[in-house]
Amino acid sequence: MVTPTMTTRTTARPTASRQVIPPPPLHVRRARHLPTLLLVGAAAAFLLPLWVMLAGSLKSMDEIRHGSLLMPPLRPTLQAWRQAVDALAPGLVNSLLITVPAVLLSTLLGALSGYALAFSRWRAGSRTLSNLLVLAAFIPLQLFIYPAVLGLAWVGLFGSLAGAVLAHVVFGLPLTTILFKGHFEQLPLELLRAAQIDGAGFARIFFSIVLPVSMPMCAVVMLLQFTGIWNDFIVGLVFAGGENQPMTVQLTNIMGTTFGERAYNVEMASALFTAALPLLVYFYSGRLFVRGVLSGAMKG
């Protein structure tokens, strides 16, 4: 009887509930607002960093020096944003040039591999491979980085955009493969059987049946990969090379090079600018993102 859901549930079964449940005692009725209060407090704490970034990025240094961190900008100015956009524009371009191909490739290859693993006739082999992929998805990148640097240098891709894309695709494949495999295994087998009887081959079934009905899953995986790759620091730092650094790496460079007083307003604008695209995508497609993270987390 404490929340609306309980009430609807009990009224759905009127026979038992009416007489048995006593009216809630006073302290329970008073406590009814406690959850909401807690939620509001928690929400304020969680939103604080975002607010501080947004407000700070619109202030002048003078206002930051003399005002409080939490105050809204009293004389909003885009000065800091102009500087941040100028400084980070090359990083934005690099981030896009790395993220877009890496997301598309790691999703497509993950779908192919996941399909093969889900429907391969070589059961034992595909199970072993899947387990190895789960392990690979959890091992820290530090284990692979040095040999990967040597390997990419050997094929002449180290320190290039293509090298960073390749590294992202390889490091992302375990997760995308596992996600697609899990998804494909839930597809109705009759659909595939019928196609097989009609004479369609392994590849034909994939491209004309499995992939078209899996578009929502593709969206989920692409969303996860986009967020992960855009927010990546270590791959961009190590593999992209000096002129091709993505936004996250450039952001740390900006922070490190200011002499004298730190331009907090420019720093906040730069940080928000770097976080803007994943945040917009998240706020726009929150549910899909949650679904992706959940299925990714539960495979572990």
Added chain:
Amino acid sequence: MRERMVEGLFIAPALVLTLVVFVGTMVWTVGLSFTSSRALPIGHWVGAAQYVRLWNNARWTASVENLAGYALAYVLLSLVVGVLLAVLLDRQARFENAWRTIFFYPYAVSMIVAGLVWQWLLNPVVGLQSLFGGAGFAWLSNPRLAIYAVALAGAWQSAGLVMVIVLAALKGIDPEIRRAAALDGIPVWRMYVSLLLPQVRGALVAATLLLAMAAARVYDLVVAMTNGGPGNATELPAKFVMAYLFVRQNVGLASAAATMLLLAVALLLAVGWAARRAIGR
């Protein structure tokens, strides 16, 4: 026969990548940890000497100690806040999507940005400190507290993940259980502590495991927030590996450190696997 070929083509990317890239590079790194390689991977075999040097290296032992403090604070804080939020949202049917969006958005923010924001918040000059009469928030300049400041930033990012995982599990519980508990007049908090949370222990174990593994490889956050300081107070193993690979040019020692990370993650996975078997899920 043709069918088999096509199938092989499909399985090839997964097979080649897992075997060559992941297993191969991992074995390579572990192998390097037994050599005297410095800037180039051409050292000769030195047995376990790098491991002896590693555990006699003050920066490494400090990193391991810091990681223990970080992991404990980060995992506990994320779990407590995440579970609490999940329970609150489980009770609160209204605006659930909006609440969830707010608590989960930090997960979509890069660790670099998260580290920078929290660095400002805890900055003694412009941060929260100035709001509270200049006391209590100078964590980042205090060598004893700095690592917990980093853990706080990490938990801000991950609590939403715990919430999402636990909330999904709570929603999956048979509604009969809640109904029975409500009929018995069990207080709400008792219902969660003794009935519902034990039901979702599989999700709790999974969340704990994910957090622990995220803690073991944390790198970006500390680079953005403290860069290891003050002193060695927030140095961490993953950062140690990067420093000895690319700055100190000591591939052998870095590989030994990376191998320790691998052992830690393997141990966590084994513990998680055993825990899952123990609770029968």
